[in-house]
Amino acid sequence: MDLLGLLFFTLYVILVSALARRTLGAPIGWPRSIAVALVVLTSAYGAAVAVVKAAGLPFTEEALRESPLPYVALAGLALVWVFLFGLVALVLLELFMPTGALPPVRSLFTGWKDRRRRARRYARITAIAVKHGLGGYLRGRRRTAPVQGMAKTARALTAALNEAGVAYIKFGQMLSTRPDLVPEVFTRELSALQTRAAPEPWPGIEGAITGALGRPAAEVFASVDPEPLAAASVAQVHAAELRDGTRVVLKVQRPGAQRQVEADVDILLRLGRRLQRATAWGAALGVQRLAEGFAASLEEELDYRVELANMQAVAAEVDGDRLRVPRVHPEYSSRTLLVMDRVEGTPVGDASELLASFTAQERREIAERLVGEVLRQITVSGVFHADLHMGNILVGPGGELSMLDFGSVGRLDSGARSSLGLMLAAVDRDDSIGATDALVDLLDRPEDLDERRLEREVGQLMVRYGSGLGGRGASDMFAELFPVVLGHGFSIPPQIAAAFRALTALQGTAAAISPDLDLIQAARQQGRLIADEAMSGAALRESLEARLMSLLPALQRLPRRVDKITEDLEQGRFTVTVRPFADREGRRFLTDLVRQGVLAALAATAVLAAIMLVTSDQGPMLAPDMPLYTFLGAGLLFVGFVLALRALVLVFRDDTP
Template sequence: MALLDVLLVILLSIAGLLFLALQSWLAATVVRRVVGVPIGWPRSIAVGFVMSGAMALTVQYLFRAGTDANPNGLDVTPWVAVLLLVLAVCWIFALGVGALVFLEAAFPTGTLPSFSQIFTGGKARRRRTRRYAEVTSIAVRHGLGSRLRGFGRDDSSGQEAKTARALRSALNEAGVTFIKLGQMLSTRRDLLPAAYIRELESLQSNASPEPWESMETAIEDSLGRPLAEVFSHVDPVPLAAASVAQVHRATLLDGTDVVLKVQRPGALDQVTLDTDIILRLARWLNTTTPWGKSLGVLALARGFADSLGEELDYRVELDNMRSIEASLAQSGAFTVAVPHAHHELSSERLLVMDRLPGRPVSAAGELLTGLSASERSALAKTLLGATLQQIISDGVFHADLHAGNIFISPEGTLGLLDFGSVGRLDPATQTALGMMLYSIDKNDAAGATDALIELLDRPEDLDERALERSLGQLLTRFRTGFGPGGSQKMFTDLFSLVVAHKFAVPAQIGAAFRALAAVEGTLLVIDPTMDVVEVARSEGSRLMEGKLGFGSLKEEFQNRVVQLLPLVNRLPRRINKITDDLEHGRFTMRVRVLDHPSDRRFLTGLFQQLIVAVLAGSAVVGAIMLITSNEGPLLTGDIHLYGFFGFVLLFGGFILGMRALMLVFRRDSGD
């Protein structure tokens, strides 16, 4: 019998726990439904469990109160106990709703680790916390905490320059991911003041070489076999060492000279960790600083994270090399070499490519000195022409053409390296960019204005006449020529004009501007006497004249006619119907207001929020009037019947108020 009693107790306990779990789940479901927002299940069930326990205790207490079994407490008739139980259950439910609303407001669903992550992600979470503390201490040590919160609010030039220097020093100390973030921000002249651009442009990512033993292991892991099975020789001394990768010379078994771009062990984990921190900081700046949301720092951080993820995947770089190589070969107008990549040996962390002869422009001073002025001028024009050809005609271009990524061979030819950053433009954008250069060359302010509007994201309150006048003055100022280095002033003034008229620069257009800005510095190293804008104008005009030639225009016209054929076929029937309706007085016009679903959702949500708020306020006011009336029959010695109804009505007002509050939170998070 003892064993049966134990089994019975266990079964009753299990049944009780199951019933409690079912009751908690049911309470959580009802609460989630009432709140009207998809709150996370763990916190909902936890609140439901507390509600179930409170309800059980309340039922037990009021049962004793209604059966004369509570001598030292409340003693009421059974029907009053039932009414009080209903009211108590309602308010326990209301407090549960309030608890969920508070938790959702303080810690929105998704911001806290999940139940499984609490037990399985401890190591990664501790590592992230240490790195976050390290980055925060770097920012605080450089005095960025208070300065960044007040960024853009009546900064004097001295204070702005001081903050920019502090930001550059902090990013440099924080490591490679933050350095790359600063380099990306240095291209956004439409967002940051000139003082920040100057400081961020000086950021450089350098690192001490990784020991050869660890790099050898990384290469073999990527190849899936020993080095001796692929290479006859690999130089353990790197050609270059950056924070993310190293470059080594090697020779294949067939005698081909190649270079190996190898990602450092642990680089991906470090960048992933830092990217997560950057996104968290961006969310914080987006919500706590007056300028964070206006500049779109969260969107910038997400775009940076995506581009950096692609840059760390060498398979993407391999595809980029193929695209640039194919576009240069197809045009055939410029002799620019792209190293052949060995895709069968390359992988996500390893890139194997043929070695280009010569030296990068940044280290080719002696080689350039040996060339004549005409040869250097021809090299510079070839580089600029090939860059514009990629941007305007091909739509696929190298976006990081600094002096270290451009090689000059002993024969005086050019080669490109490092295709981790490649931009792509759609045909309409290519044409708009070409038309802007063409209009500048023809001194056509109206055409340049139209091309600029087509190229960039148009602001809502744009004054086109003022933009055309400003652009016309700019063209007139620089019409007679620029001279060596004068183009920098031209580009600076053009970008200032873009910022002054509040244009937004799309990411790919920014990449094209970055490519032109980077190649400009390289061109002046190759040929210091070159007038970059003058050559760019002539090359852009040449490319557009090719697009505007009779053959190209004829082909474009044929394409548009083909697109119009379905409309032309239906046009007589439609004209006949319109004239017939006009003749017989049946002609009508129908306009659908709020046709777009987003507009309907906005108004529906607004009216829903207004109605809920009005009902909540009315219920609370009515409840207060009933509670304070002291009218009606007594339920107990102190509680009137009207007061009881007042508490019930207050419960309804409280629930409606919580729902209205959550609707506000949901609208704010969706904006």
């Protein structure tokens, strides 16, 4: 019997919980709903007894059997009002502590090991921030860095990220490529972050190679050099030779690197959410969105199959005579191992002696070849290397150029390529109107754009850089372009930002190859060659055919539609239909507004009617001290309060997708 009673009580609790969630119309968490339901059911009996006694009814078994209706009615009234207080408690909890603000109940019993590890890492990160004078930013006491102290803050942030570890270093590197979000002084300091590390002992790397291959390395490679060519926090690069004599390099992910990076990214995401809520600068910068985007990109970077696909995509579009991409071996590559042909050359950043052996004209030709190929990738093929710093470009003994590290590859659709090409062509013609139109088409147009002011500012920028760079780099040009477009409310799509980033990085690499290279002039010359290639007979005919094919259905229907419009105008049947609420968001806003208004009106009406009934001293008596109208008024007042709570939930609930 006790077990059956417990079962019924449990069912009642679940029923009351579901009824509370349904009544409020909000996705309230089950744990708090069940807790409130338990309080309601345990309090219902005492409340019913109190209401019956207050109504003047004798609380005896004989009286209950003789006339049960008043007892049942008053007990029901007591139950619904206790239920109402439970709803009020739920609404207050949702207002001050929304569902999801606290960790789930099961977390109290699981994950203690991960929680301790995370707490130690939190303490370590906080200690690093405080050590470098950044503690105030974590606590939200400082809204932003003062202008005069930005350089100092940028240096402190760079040092803190460098000390925090690989995930934070890579996050800083990502921020250094976003001049649309952080000031130029920060991008300059953060771009110095490097992920060099002490080499992993060979036994660990050998085991990682064997695990990635799924068989002993000796079955695939004739030899592997235990000494790494390069070592970073996540991966090492080793020279090797296949069984057929092909010289290759192996990019091997360090054992445990994935686990360590995932743990740090988890903490970074939590810090992002906390800073987004608790600090003004975090909300303004959109730290949570930045951290989530970084986590997704880092997950791809840790999967070498993505880099392999990137290399194949770029290799399919690149001109091999101007720029080489190492051939990959997908049959030996995996998520943690990338096998590619070894290319001879020295990174541009370390090739000063080699470059000094070339004449100035030869160096200029090498740099122009690099600029031309990168521009062709961006404006013609649409698949381009997005991280063109000096360490990723190799110069061979004969001036050959090769690309490395394809973890970051940009892709532009045909519309973006056309707009970017038109913008560069307009710059070449000193056409500020055409450049402005192309820029507006390239970016996401804001609603309140002042096109005339944008045109003037773009024109001033073109005049400043129109006759060469004057000793300044293209990176300065793009650094000035970003504030212009952001000042007009543009949002820069990630792939467009990647193209600008590639062009900005190209400036430093090309200048290291040929210091006297005028990048703008080189870009103009190469742009004309690219335009000639794109406007050649075969290419132009193919483009026109594609355009005509897309327009053909509309052209075929055009005469019939013109006929129909003319006939309707002649006979007075021409009408124009306007649908002011065709937009889904507009309909949704209006529906929510009407719903809130109707609920508020119904709640006010019910409360006023209830007050009139409660204060009435006429009518039949339900109990010696309880008029029937008072009882009905109390029930109607319950309905009014429930409607008011429902309206309140609609006001404070955030349904933004």
